[in-house]
Amino acid sequence: MNNAHLRMGCLRFTKVLRDTTIDITLRMDRMIAEHDADNRSAKCHLLSVIGNDQEIAAIAAAIADEARFYATGPEINRLMITIGEGAEVFRSSINVPGRRRPLRHLVAISEELSKTRAGGNPSARRTILCDDDRAFLLYRITVSACRFYLPVWSEWFGEMLDRKNAIDPLIGIGCTPVVVKGTKKRFLGWMGHALKSGAIKIPETVSLPHGRYRSRFRPGCRRRKMWRNDIHLVRPRKWAGRPRRCVDEFPTTIVDSFFPALHSRATFPNS
Amino acid sequence: MLPASAAYRQAGRILFAPEVRATGRPLTPLHGGHIGLLTTAGLLNGIFGEGPDLHVARWESIKVTDRFEETDENEVTTIRERERFTQSLTLVYADGTTAILDERSSEP
Numbered sequence: 001m002n003n004a005h006l007r008m009g010c011l012r013f014t015k016v017l018r019d020t021t022i023d024i025t026l027r028m029d030r031m032i033a034e035h036d037a038d039n040r041s042a043k044c045h046l047l048s049v050i051g052n053d054q055e056i057a058a059i060a061a062a063i064a065d066e067a068r069f070y071a072t073g074p075e076i077n078r079l080m081i082t083i084g085e086g087a088e089v090f091r092s093s094i095n096v097p098g099r100r101r102p103l104r105h106l107v108a109i110s111e112e113l114s115k116t117r118a119g120g121n122p123s124a125r126r127t128i129l130c131d132d133d134r135a136f137l138l139y140r141i142t143v144s145a146c147r148f149y150l151p152v153w154s155e156w157f158g159e160m161l162d163r164k165n166a167i168d169p170l171i172g173i174g175c176t177p178v179v180v181k182g183t184k185k186r187f188l189g190w191m192g193h194a195l196k197s198g199a200i201k202i203p204e205t206v207s208l209p210h211g212r213y214r215s216r217f218r219p220g221c222r223r224r225k226m227w228r229n230d231i232h233l234v235r236p237r238k239w240a241g242r243p244r245r246c247v248d249e250f251p252t253t254i255v256d257s258f259f260p261a262l263h264s265r266a267t268f269p270n271s
Numbered sequence: 272m273l274p275a276s277a278a279y280r281q282a283g284r285i286l287f288a289p290e291v292r293a294t295g296r297p298l299t300p301l302h303g304g305h306i307g308l309l310t311t312a313g314l315l316n317g318i319f320g321e322g323p324d325l326h327v328a329r330w331e332s333i334k335v336t337d338r339f340e341e342t343d344e345n346e347v348t349t350i351r352e353r354e355r356f357t358q359s360l361t362l363v364y365a366d367g368t369t370a371i372l373d374e375r376s377s378e379p
Contacts, residue, residue: 029273046286050273088285092277107278109285117285130286142329143288150327188361188369196367202318202325 004029009073009173011049013062024058026051030174031071032113032130033081041068042171044081045128047108056091056104063087063108073173086111116140125183132169132176134158141180141187153191156200160190311358325365332356333373 008027015022032046047069049059062069063083071079088109093102113128115121129140135154161167161180170177194200273279283289293314301309309315316329339351359373370376 046282048273048279048282088282090278090281092279092281094272094276096272105273105276105278107282109282114285117288140288184371188363188371191363192367192369194367195363195365202327202363202365204318204321204325 007074007174009071009076011047011059012070012072013059013067014070015062015067022058024051024055026055026059028071028073028173030107030130031073031081031172032128032175032177033071033079033171034128034179035171041080041082042071043110044069044071044083044108045110045113045170045177046130046175047081047083048106048174050094050103050105052101053104056106059106060089060091060108063089071173076171076173079171083108083110086114088114117143123183125181127180127182128170128177129180130172130175130177132167132178137161137167137178137180150203152203153200156194157190160194164190323364323366327363329361331359331361333359 004027008029009031010025011028011031012025013022014024026049028047028049030046030048031044033042033044035042047063049056051059064087066082066085068080068082071081088111090107090109092105094105095102115124116127116129127141129137131137134157135151138151138154138157141157164182166181168179168181170179191200195202293309297305306315310330311332313330313332318325318327320326333356334354335357337353337355339353341349341351343349357374359371362368362370362372
Protein backbone atom coordinates (compact mmCIF):
# COMPACT_ATOMS: atom_id res chain seq x y z
CA MET A 1 0.00 0.00 0.00
CA ASN A 2 1.27 3.45 -0.89
CA ASN A 3 1.56 6.26 1.59
CA ALA A 4 -1.57 8.32 2.08
CA HIS A 5 -0.40 11.32 0.07
CA LEU A 6 0.21 9.03 -2.92
CA ARG A 7 -3.08 7.16 -2.89
CA MET A 8 -5.53 9.80 -1.70
CA GLY A 9 -7.15 12.43 -3.83
CA CYS A 10 -8.39 15.93 -3.14
CA LEU A 11 -11.88 17.35 -3.28
CA ARG A 12 -12.25 21.05 -3.80
CA PHE A 13 -15.41 23.03 -3.26
CA THR A 14 -15.61 26.69 -4.22
CA LYS A 15 -18.57 28.97 -3.84
CA VAL A 16 -18.57 32.71 -4.40
CA LEU A 17 -21.02 34.65 -2.28
CA ARG A 18 -21.77 38.35 -2.28
CA ASP A 19 -19.15 39.36 0.24
CA THR A 20 -17.04 36.25 0.72
CA THR A 21 -15.74 33.19 -1.03
CA ILE A 22 -15.85 29.65 0.33
CA ASP A 23 -12.88 27.63 -0.80
CA ILE A 24 -12.41 24.24 0.81
CA THR A 25 -9.99 21.49 -0.14
CA LEU A 26 -10.32 18.14 1.58
CA ARG A 27 -8.50 14.84 1.43
CA MET A 28 -10.53 12.14 -0.31
CA ASP A 29 -9.73 8.47 0.21
CA ARG A 30 -12.40 6.92 -2.02
CA MET A 31 -14.32 8.10 -5.03
CA ILE A 32 -16.39 6.49 -7.75
CA ALA A 33 -17.31 8.65 -10.72
CA GLU A 34 -18.64 8.18 -14.19
CA HIS A 35 -18.15 10.45 -17.17
CA ASP A 36 -21.25 12.23 -18.40
CA ALA A 37 -22.23 12.10 -22.03
CA ASP A 38 -20.53 15.43 -22.75
CA ASN A 39 -17.28 14.06 -21.25
CA ARG A 40 -16.60 17.34 -19.51
CA SER A 41 -18.03 16.56 -16.12
CA ALA A 42 -18.71 13.39 -14.22
CA LYS A 43 -21.47 11.95 -12.10
CA CYS A 44 -20.12 10.98 -8.72
CA HIS A 45 -21.48 7.82 -7.07
CA LEU A 46 -19.31 7.55 -3.98
CA LEU A 47 -17.38 10.17 -2.07
CA SER A 48 -15.41 9.75 1.12
CA VAL A 49 -13.64 12.77 2.59
CA ILE A 50 -12.04 13.66 5.90
CA GLY A 51 -11.68 17.07 7.47
CA ASN A 52 -12.65 19.20 10.42
CA ASP A 53 -16.13 20.12 11.63
CA GLN A 54 -16.68 23.16 9.45
CA GLU A 55 -15.28 21.60 6.30
CA ILE A 56 -17.38 18.48 6.55
CA ALA A 57 -20.49 20.51 7.38
CA ALA A 58 -19.88 22.67 4.31
CA ILE A 59 -19.44 19.62 2.07
CA ALA A 60 -22.60 18.01 3.45
CA ALA A 61 -24.55 21.19 2.78
CA ALA A 62 -23.10 21.42 -0.72
CA ILE A 63 -24.11 17.82 -1.46
CA ALA A 64 -27.65 18.58 -0.31
CA ASP A 65 -27.54 21.63 -2.56
CA GLU A 66 -26.38 19.47 -5.53
CA ALA A 67 -23.28 21.61 -5.91
CA ARG A 68 -20.30 20.92 -8.14
CA PHE A 69 -16.92 19.83 -6.85
CA TYR A 70 -13.51 19.47 -8.40
CA ALA A 71 -11.72 16.19 -7.79
CA THR A 72 -8.07 15.40 -8.34
CA GLY A 73 -6.30 12.16 -7.61
CA PRO A 74 -3.32 9.95 -8.31
CA GLU A 75 -4.48 9.08 -11.83
CA ILE A 76 -7.08 11.80 -12.25
CA ASN A 77 -6.50 15.32 -13.38
CA ARG A 78 -8.98 18.00 -12.48
CA LEU A 79 -12.47 16.57 -12.84
CA MET A 80 -15.74 18.35 -12.21
CA ILE A 81 -18.15 16.09 -10.35
CA THR A 82 -21.67 16.31 -8.98
CA ILE A 83 -23.40 13.72 -6.86
CA GLY A 84 -26.92 14.65 -7.88
CA GLU A 85 -30.30 14.48 -6.29
CA GLY A 86 -31.25 12.08 -3.52
CA ALA A 87 -27.75 11.37 -2.25
CA GLU A 88 -27.33 9.60 1.07
CA VAL A 89 -24.77 11.08 3.46
CA PHE A 90 -23.15 9.28 6.40
CA ARG A 91 -20.99 11.12 8.90
CA SER A 92 -18.80 9.98 11.75
CA SER A 93 -15.94 11.07 13.99
CA ILE A 94 -12.50 9.52 14.15
CA ASN A 95 -10.39 10.01 17.24
CA VAL A 96 -6.74 10.36 16.30
CA PRO A 97 -4.18 9.91 19.08
CA GLY A 98 -2.31 13.16 19.69
CA ARG A 99 -5.04 15.38 18.27
CA ARG A 100 -7.23 17.40 20.55
CA ARG A 101 -10.27 17.30 18.28
CA PRO A 102 -11.51 14.30 16.34
CA LEU A 103 -11.45 14.15 12.57
CA ARG A 104 -14.78 14.14 10.80
CA HIS A 105 -15.48 11.60 8.09
CA LEU A 106 -18.18 11.92 5.46
CA VAL A 107 -19.34 9.27 3.02
CA ALA A 108 -21.85 10.26 0.34
CA ILE A 109 -23.57 7.77 -1.94
CA SER A 110 -25.57 8.68 -5.01
CA GLU A 111 -29.16 7.65 -5.40
CA GLU A 112 -28.35 5.18 -8.16
CA LEU A 113 -25.68 3.45 -6.11
CA SER A 114 -27.88 3.37 -3.03
CA LYS A 115 -30.52 1.47 -4.99
CA THR A 116 -28.14 -1.45 -5.54
CA ARG A 117 -29.02 -2.71 -2.08
CA ALA A 118 -31.07 -5.90 -1.88
CA GLY A 119 -34.54 -5.33 -3.28
CA GLY A 120 -33.81 -1.67 -3.98
CA ASN A 121 -34.57 -1.56 -7.67
CA PRO A 122 -35.33 -5.01 -9.10
CA SER A 123 -35.85 -3.67 -12.62
CA ALA A 124 -32.50 -1.84 -12.76
CA ARG A 125 -30.67 -2.11 -16.05
CA ARG A 126 -27.24 -1.55 -14.57
CA THR A 127 -25.45 -1.97 -11.28
CA ILE A 128 -22.54 0.08 -9.99
CA LEU A 129 -20.03 -1.87 -7.95
CA CYS A 130 -17.06 -0.66 -5.96
CA ASP A 131 -14.74 -3.56 -6.78
CA ASP A 132 -13.95 -5.60 -9.87
CA ASP A 133 -13.01 -8.85 -8.18
CA ARG A 134 -14.92 -11.64 -9.90
CA ALA A 135 -16.21 -13.32 -6.79
CA PHE A 136 -17.37 -9.95 -5.50
CA LEU A 137 -19.05 -9.17 -8.85
CA LEU A 138 -21.13 -12.32 -8.69
CA TYR A 139 -21.94 -11.86 -5.03
CA ARG A 140 -23.15 -8.27 -5.42
CA ILE A 141 -25.11 -9.03 -8.58
CA THR A 142 -26.80 -11.90 -6.80
CA VAL A 143 -27.76 -9.65 -3.95
CA SER A 144 -28.99 -6.73 -6.02
CA ALA A 145 -30.73 -8.82 -8.67
CA CYS A 146 -32.09 -11.58 -6.44
CA ARG A 147 -29.76 -14.24 -7.71
CA PHE A 148 -27.88 -17.15 -6.21
CA TYR A 149 -24.42 -16.85 -4.90
CA LEU A 150 -22.49 -19.96 -5.79
CA PRO A 151 -18.77 -19.14 -5.64
CA VAL A 152 -17.97 -21.86 -8.18
CA TRP A 153 -19.82 -19.80 -10.77
CA SER A 154 -17.66 -16.70 -10.25
CA GLU A 155 -15.16 -17.37 -13.03
CA TRP A 156 -17.91 -18.29 -15.49
CA PHE A 157 -19.88 -15.18 -14.62
CA GLY A 158 -16.84 -12.93 -15.02
CA GLU A 159 -16.11 -14.46 -18.42
CA MET A 160 -19.71 -13.96 -19.51
CA LEU A 161 -19.61 -10.30 -18.51
CA ASP A 162 -16.44 -9.85 -20.57
CA ARG A 163 -17.76 -11.81 -23.53
CA LYS A 164 -21.10 -10.00 -23.62
CA ASN A 165 -19.37 -6.65 -23.12
CA ALA A 166 -21.57 -6.06 -20.11
CA ILE A 167 -18.96 -4.57 -17.81
CA ASP A 168 -17.25 -1.20 -18.02
CA PRO A 169 -14.68 0.36 -15.71
CA LEU A 170 -15.44 3.60 -13.90
CA ILE A 171 -13.23 6.33 -12.54
CA GLY A 172 -12.02 5.39 -9.08
CA ILE A 173 -9.82 6.56 -6.27
CA GLY A 174 -8.98 3.94 -3.66
CA CYS A 175 -11.04 1.28 -5.38
CA THR A 176 -11.60 -0.27 -8.80
CA PRO A 177 -15.25 0.43 -9.59
CA VAL A 178 -17.17 -1.06 -12.49
CA VAL A 179 -20.64 -0.79 -13.92
CA VAL A 180 -22.39 -4.04 -14.85
CA LYS A 181 -25.04 -3.70 -17.52
CA GLY A 182 -27.91 -6.13 -17.51
CA THR A 183 -31.27 -6.88 -15.99
CA LYS A 184 -32.38 -9.61 -13.66
CA LYS A 185 -33.93 -11.58 -16.50
CA ARG A 186 -30.81 -11.30 -18.63
CA PHE A 187 -28.56 -12.77 -15.96
CA LEU A 188 -31.09 -15.49 -15.25
CA GLY A 189 -31.15 -16.33 -18.95
CA TRP A 190 -27.37 -16.69 -18.95
CA MET A 191 -27.57 -19.08 -16.04
CA GLY A 192 -30.27 -21.16 -17.70
CA HIS A 193 -28.31 -21.49 -20.95
CA ALA A 194 -25.08 -22.31 -19.13
CA LEU A 195 -26.80 -25.01 -17.08
CA LYS A 196 -28.32 -26.51 -20.22
CA SER A 197 -25.01 -26.54 -22.05
CA GLY A 198 -23.15 -27.88 -19.02
CA ALA A 199 -20.85 -24.89 -18.61
CA ILE A 200 -21.87 -24.68 -14.96
CA LYS A 201 -23.50 -27.13 -12.61
CA ILE A 202 -25.38 -26.90 -9.36
CA PRO A 203 -23.27 -28.67 -6.76
CA GLU A 204 -25.26 -31.28 -4.87
CA THR A 205 -23.32 -31.32 -1.66
CA VAL A 206 -22.43 -27.69 -1.04
CA SER A 207 -24.97 -25.46 0.64
CA LEU A 208 -25.18 -21.83 -0.32
CA PRO A 209 -22.71 -19.77 1.68
CA HIS A 210 -24.48 -16.86 3.26
CA GLY A 211 -22.47 -14.00 1.98
CA ARG A 212 -19.87 -12.84 4.32
CA TYR A 213 -17.70 -12.31 1.36
CA ARG A 214 -16.43 -8.87 2.19
CA SER A 215 -17.81 -6.06 4.24
CA ARG A 216 -15.05 -3.53 3.75
CA PHE A 217 -12.87 -2.08 1.08
CA ARG A 218 -9.70 -3.81 0.15
CA PRO A 219 -6.81 -1.99 1.78
CA GLY A 220 -4.93 -1.53 -1.49
CA CYS A 221 -5.98 0.87 -4.22
CA ARG A 222 -5.46 -1.15 -7.32
CA ARG A 223 -5.16 -4.75 -8.35
CA ARG A 224 -2.38 -5.92 -6.16
CA LYS A 225 -1.46 -9.27 -4.73
CA MET A 226 -0.55 -8.22 -1.24
CA TRP A 227 -2.20 -10.69 1.02
CA ARG A 228 0.43 -12.97 2.43
CA ASN A 229 3.67 -11.27 1.55
CA ASP A 230 2.86 -7.87 2.93
CA ILE A 231 2.13 -9.04 6.43
CA HIS A 232 5.65 -8.02 7.47
CA LEU A 233 4.42 -4.43 7.37
CA VAL A 234 2.55 -5.01 10.60
CA ARG A 235 5.25 -7.00 12.36
CA PRO A 236 6.25 -5.15 15.49
CA ARG A 237 9.93 -4.62 16.16
CA LYS A 238 9.96 -7.19 18.95
CA TRP A 239 9.09 -9.92 16.43
CA ALA A 240 11.97 -9.04 14.15
CA GLY A 241 14.07 -12.06 14.95
CA ARG A 242 11.26 -14.57 15.00
CA PRO A 243 10.40 -16.76 12.06
CA ARG A 244 7.63 -15.39 9.90
CA ARG A 245 4.27 -17.04 10.36
CA CYS A 246 1.43 -17.43 7.96
CA VAL A 247 -1.53 -15.07 8.04
CA ASP A 248 -3.87 -17.37 9.92
CA GLU A 249 -1.45 -17.68 12.81
CA PHE A 250 -1.34 -13.97 13.49
CA PRO A 251 -3.54 -12.65 16.24
CA THR A 252 -6.91 -11.78 14.79
CA THR A 253 -6.92 -8.33 16.32
CA ILE A 254 -3.70 -7.31 14.59
CA VAL A 255 -4.79 -8.61 11.22
CA ASP A 256 -8.22 -7.03 11.57
CA SER A 257 -6.96 -3.66 12.65
CA PHE A 258 -4.39 -3.22 9.92
CA PHE A 259 -5.79 -5.24 7.04
CA PRO A 260 -9.50 -5.75 7.66
CA ALA A 261 -10.15 -7.42 4.34
CA LEU A 262 -7.25 -9.79 4.80
CA HIS A 263 -8.87 -11.72 7.59
CA SER A 264 -12.23 -11.94 5.88
CA ARG A 265 -10.53 -13.10 2.70
CA ALA A 266 -8.53 -15.69 4.57
CA THR A 267 -11.69 -17.20 6.01
CA PHE A 268 -13.71 -17.08 2.83
CA PRO A 269 -14.57 -20.67 1.94
CA ASN A 270 -13.46 -20.75 -1.68
CA SER A 271 -10.88 -17.98 -1.91
CA MET B 272 -8.71 3.91 10.96
CA LEU B 273 -10.80 5.13 8.05
CA PRO B 274 -12.15 1.74 6.87
CA ALA B 275 -13.31 1.10 10.43
CA SER B 276 -15.17 4.40 10.79
CA ALA B 277 -18.87 4.46 11.56
CA ALA B 278 -19.63 6.21 8.28
CA TYR B 279 -18.08 3.39 6.28
CA ARG B 280 -19.87 0.86 8.44
CA GLN B 281 -23.22 2.39 7.55
CA ALA B 282 -22.32 2.86 3.90
CA GLY B 283 -21.01 -0.72 3.78
CA ARG B 284 -24.55 -2.03 3.99
CA ILE B 285 -25.17 -0.47 0.60
CA LEU B 286 -21.75 -0.98 -0.96
CA PHE B 287 -21.15 -4.56 0.14
CA ALA B 288 -24.65 -5.73 1.06
CA PRO B 289 -23.76 -8.25 3.76
CA GLU B 290 -26.47 -10.88 3.89
CA VAL B 291 -28.44 -11.60 7.00
CA ARG B 292 -27.27 -14.82 8.57
CA ALA B 293 -29.57 -16.88 10.76
CA THR B 294 -28.08 -19.83 12.57
CA GLY B 295 -29.14 -21.84 15.55
CA ARG B 296 -31.34 -24.66 16.62
CA PRO B 297 -35.01 -23.99 17.34
CA LEU B 298 -36.29 -25.06 20.74
CA THR B 299 -39.27 -26.83 19.23
CA PRO B 300 -39.74 -28.31 15.76
CA LEU B 301 -40.79 -25.74 13.21
CA HIS B 302 -44.36 -25.80 11.96
CA GLY B 303 -45.47 -25.02 8.45
CA GLY B 304 -46.18 -21.41 9.35
CA HIS B 305 -42.69 -20.97 10.74
CA ILE B 306 -41.17 -22.42 7.59
CA GLY B 307 -43.27 -20.10 5.47
CA LEU B 308 -42.13 -17.06 7.41
CA LEU B 309 -38.48 -18.09 7.22
CA THR B 310 -38.57 -18.82 3.52
CA THR B 311 -40.29 -15.60 2.56
CA ALA B 312 -37.78 -13.71 4.69
CA GLY B 313 -35.00 -15.27 2.63
CA LEU B 314 -33.46 -17.17 5.53
CA LEU B 315 -33.81 -20.61 3.94
CA ASN B 316 -32.31 -19.85 0.54
CA GLY B 317 -30.21 -22.63 -0.80
CA ILE B 318 -29.96 -25.80 -2.84
CA PHE B 319 -32.88 -28.20 -2.60
CA GLY B 320 -33.95 -31.49 -4.13
CA GLU B 321 -31.94 -34.15 -5.87
CA GLY B 322 -31.70 -35.70 -9.29
CA PRO B 323 -33.94 -33.93 -11.80
CA ASP B 324 -35.48 -31.83 -9.03
CA LEU B 325 -32.16 -30.36 -7.95
CA HIS B 326 -32.61 -26.62 -7.87
CA VAL B 327 -31.52 -23.41 -6.22
CA ALA B 328 -34.19 -21.28 -4.58
CA ARG B 329 -33.93 -17.72 -3.40
CA TRP B 330 -36.61 -15.65 -1.78
CA GLU B 331 -36.39 -11.92 -1.51
CA SER B 332 -38.52 -9.04 -0.36
CA ILE B 333 -38.88 -6.34 -2.98
CA LYS B 334 -40.47 -2.97 -2.85
CA VAL B 335 -43.14 -2.21 -5.43
CA THR B 336 -44.92 1.03 -6.11
CA ASP B 337 -48.60 1.06 -7.00
CA ARG B 338 -49.67 4.04 -9.04
CA PHE B 339 -53.24 5.31 -9.15
CA GLU B 340 -54.54 8.03 -11.42
CA GLU B 341 -57.89 9.67 -10.85
CA THR B 342 -59.51 12.34 -12.95
CA ASP B 343 -62.34 14.34 -11.43
CA GLU B 344 -65.16 16.23 -13.15
CA ASN B 345 -62.93 19.29 -13.60
CA GLU B 346 -60.45 17.12 -15.53
CA VAL B 347 -57.84 17.45 -12.83
CA THR B 348 -55.73 14.32 -12.69
CA THR B 349 -54.52 13.22 -9.28
CA ILE B 350 -51.65 10.72 -9.21
CA ARG B 351 -51.20 8.68 -6.06
CA GLU B 352 -48.26 6.36 -5.42
CA ARG B 353 -48.24 3.77 -2.70
CA GLU B 354 -45.14 1.78 -1.81
CA ARG B 355 -45.35 -1.69 -0.31
CA PHE B 356 -43.24 -4.80 0.06
CA THR B 357 -43.87 -8.09 -1.64
CA GLN B 358 -42.03 -11.39 -2.01
CA SER B 359 -40.34 -12.88 -5.03
CA LEU B 360 -39.00 -16.40 -5.51
CA THR B 361 -36.35 -17.15 -8.11
CA LEU B 362 -35.74 -20.76 -9.12
CA VAL B 363 -33.02 -22.30 -11.22
CA TYR B 364 -33.17 -26.02 -11.91
CA ALA B 365 -30.20 -28.17 -12.82
CA ASP B 366 -31.60 -28.76 -16.33
CA GLY B 367 -31.57 -25.02 -17.04
CA THR B 368 -35.21 -24.26 -16.32
CA THR B 369 -35.58 -20.88 -14.64
CA ALA B 370 -38.52 -19.07 -13.12
CA ILE B 371 -39.33 -15.93 -11.22
CA LEU B 372 -42.43 -16.32 -9.10
CA ASP B 373 -44.00 -13.20 -7.71
CA GLU B 374 -47.44 -11.69 -7.41
CA ARG B 375 -47.48 -10.73 -11.08
CA SER B 376 -46.51 -14.09 -12.50
CA SER B 377 -49.48 -16.33 -13.12
CA GLU B 378 -47.50 -19.52 -13.78
CA PRO B 379 -43.87 -20.67 -13.51
